[in-house]
Amino acid sequence: MLDARGKACPLPVVLAMKELDRMDPGEILEVLVDNEAAVGNLTRMASGKGAEARNEKDGDDWRVFITRGSTGEAAASKELAGQEAENAFCDASGGRRGTLVVAIGTDCMGQGDDKLGRILMKSYLFSLTQQEEIPKTILFFNGGVKLTTEGSESLKDIEELAARGAEIMSCGTCLDFYGLKESLKVGGITNMYAIAETMQKADRLVRI
Amino acid sequence: MKKTDSVKLTKLAECAGCGAKVGAGELAKLLGDLPVRRDENLLVGFDKSDDAAVYKVSGDLAIVQTLDFFPPIVDDPYAFGAIAAANALSDIYAMGGEPKTALNIMAVPEDMPKEHVHAILEGGYAKVAEAGAVICGGHSIYDREPKYGLSVTGFVHPDRILTNAGARPGDVLIYTKRVGIGVLTAGWKAEMLSEESKKSMQEQMMLLNKAARDIMIRFRVHACTDVTGFGMLGHLLEMAEGSGTRISIETGQIDFIPEAAELAKMGVLPAGMYRNRHFAEEEVDPGDAPVWMQDLLYDPQTSGGLMMAADPGDADALLSELLKDPQVQSAQRIGTVEEYTGGKRIRLY
Numbered sequence: 218m219l220d221a222r223g224k225a226c227p228l229p230v231v232l233a234m235k236e237l238d239r240m241d242p243g244e245i246l247e248v249l250v251d252n253e254a255a256v257g258n259l260t261r262m263a264s265g266k267g268a269e270a271r272n273e274k275d276g277d278d279w280r281v282f283i284t285r286g287s288t289g290e291a292a293a294s295k296e297l298a299g300q301e302a303e304n305a306f307c308d309a310s311g312g313r314r315g316t317l318v319v320a321i322g323t324d325c326m327g328q329g330d331d332k333l334g335r336i337l338m339k340s341y342l343f344s345l346t347q348q349e350e351i352p353k354t355i356l357f358f359n360g361g362v363k364l365t366t367e368g369s370e371s372l373k374d375i376e377e378l379a380a381r382g383a384e385i386m387s388c389g390t391c392l393d394f395y396g397l398k399e400s401l402k403v404g405g406i407t408n409m410y411a412i413a414e415t416m417q418k419a420d421r422l423v424r425i
Numbered sequence: 426m427k428k429t430d431s432v433k434l435t436k437l438a439e440c441a442g443c444g445a446k447v448g449a450g451e452l453a454k455l456l457g458d459l460p461v462r463r464d465e466n467l468l469v470g471f472d473k474s475d476d477a478a479v480y481k482v483s484g485d486l487a488i489v490q491t492l493d494f495f496p497p498i499v500d501d502p503y504a505f506g507a508i509a510a511a512n513a514l515s516d517i518y519a520m521g522g523e524p525k526t527a528l529n530i531m532a533v534p535e536d537m538p539k540e541h542v543h544a545i546l547e548g549g550y551a552k553v554a555e556a557g558a559v560i561c562g563g564h565s566i567y568d569r570e571p572k573y574g575l576s577v578t579g580f581v582h583p584d585r586i587l588t589n590a591g592a593r594p595g596d597v598l599i600y601t602k603r604v605g606i607g608v609l610t611a612g613w614k615a616e617m618l619s620e621e622s623k624k625s626m627q628e629q630m631m632l633l634n635k636a637a638r639d640i641m642i643r644f645r646v647h648a649c650t651d652v653t654g655f656g657m658l659g660h661l662l663e664m665a666e667g668s669g670t671r672i673s674i675e676t677g678q679i680d681f682i683p684e685a686a687e688l689a690k691m692g693v694l695p696a697g698m699y700r701n702r703h704f705a706e707e708e709v710d711p712g713d714a715p716v717w718m719q720d721l722l723y724d725p726q727t728s729g730g731l732m733m734a735a736d737p738g739d740a741d742a743l744l745s746e747l748l749k750d751p752q753v754q755s756a757q758r759i760g761t762v763e764e765y766t767g768g769k770r771i772r773l774y
Binding site: 225226227228230231234252253254257258259260261262263265346347381382 | 615617694698699
């Protein structure tokens with residue numbers, strides 16, 4: 218389920234579009250939103266993609282269910298959306314070429330005082346959202362997974378980076394180690410093989 | 426245009442531009458039971474849902490007053506200032522008036538870099554100067570969300586005021602900017618705009634309605650309004666109700682921004698569009714118009730163009746003069762004013 222409450226238009230529909238493009242035909246995406254405009258946007262997006270949408274009121278919120286179409290049209294739109302996302306990424310990179318990957322292996326930035334380190338990390342992730350160029354992938358491992366899980370003060374910023382096209386990946390072993398697997402709030406889970414590969418393939422790698 | 430790098434003004438704004446406007450229906454409720462003091466010299470007051478207030482000073486002079494401000498709609502501070510100013514000045518043009526004096530109204534976060542604040546003001550000053558008016562003061566406060574705009578006073582001859590209540594059956598409706606700015610703003614927030622569209626969108630919003638107004642007043646135009654926060658249909662509904670007429674819109678004649686149409690089909694629409702739809706749709710017969718097209722007609726247009734109800738005898742000449750002027754972005758003959766015989770006020774065909 219995609220919880221898009223608290224997000225102003227057009228963010229919910231953009232997040233849902235991305236999610237839907239990753240899904241298989243026939244799969245149902247459930248989106249939770251807290252305003253009628255978002256329901257309208259989701260319904261229009263679905264019909265534009267040849268998908269079906271229905272919604273139900275849930276207290277002050279709405280649940281929108283979108284069934285991914287199985288037609289060739291939907292597949293074509295998947296390709297198109299991918300292409301558009303890529304174009305947007307190229308634009309955002311300001312003409313610079315190559316993929317940018319950020320690897321975050323701690324919830325403290327720099328060495329010295331840990332309390333200061335956490336403040337710096339929060340400010341770093343916010344600052345990433347303010348940059349023209351958004352990283353293609355952000356990897357979180359070891360103490361870094363505390364940033365993508367419940368209680369993190371940076372969830373909003375990481376969600377925004379995800380909404381703008383950054384792939385957010387947390388190390389599964391690390392989540393297990395800290396007992397945080399159930400508390401993951403943003404992005405997907407990955408393994409060391411994929412982490413190593415992503416780092417090797419990066420044209421520019423930023424390590425925090 | 427001045428470039429200030431690494432500023433993301435729109436990130437500081439909850440709602441963008443005219444999309445931040447309180448809905449028309451909501452506003453009517455808020456103002457509903459407030460005591461209105463009568464003054465025979467107040468020719469147009471807020472009970473008329475018009476663009477600006479008009480107060481008669483003498484037999485040949487009336488002053489037009491308006492105030493408009495909003496949170497950042499673009500990231501570049503200079504462009505934001507210029508857009509907010511163009512938008513505020515537009516209300517004077519929409520009444521057929523000429524801007525004379527302006528006061529800045531501004532809210533800025535305490536930690537906003539001073540050069541950005543300065544750039545916002547610079548943008549505003551440039552547009553006021555272009556309008557031939559003077560900035561003579563203003564007021565600023567600290568606020569988490571930046572806001573900027575102007576209070577503008579203009580002059581108009583009391584017999585040449587163009588309200589939205591003057592439209593007559595037979596009049597031809599002419600509109601002077603492209604349609605879809607609010608949707609582009611949403612696309613910008615979603616990072617789905619090309620650099621080229623961002624640039625042209627910014628330029629469209631910075632464009633003054635001065636040239637269009639200066640041409641308009643040479644012809645027999647019975648009513649005028651600028652299309653802004655309530656969207657084209659919201660403002661047309663005010664015109665139809667204000668003048669006791671019905672309006673027919675030929676959708677094929679409207680100059681929609683192609684990229685906005687694409688975004689609308691994908692459901693990338695600002696919340697303000699839905700507010701406008703709620704307010705006006707009961708009075709609109711959409712005919713066969715597809716949903717994306719209707720959405721664009723309800724889309725809030727920050728610093729939109731002038732909607733003129735022109736005498737049918739003058740419409741062709743007015744249109745050709747508008748088309749000739751490079752300072753007028755677009756001139757479309759989008760519909761006609763008809764006699765109201767009951768039923769819905771607006772019809773799309």
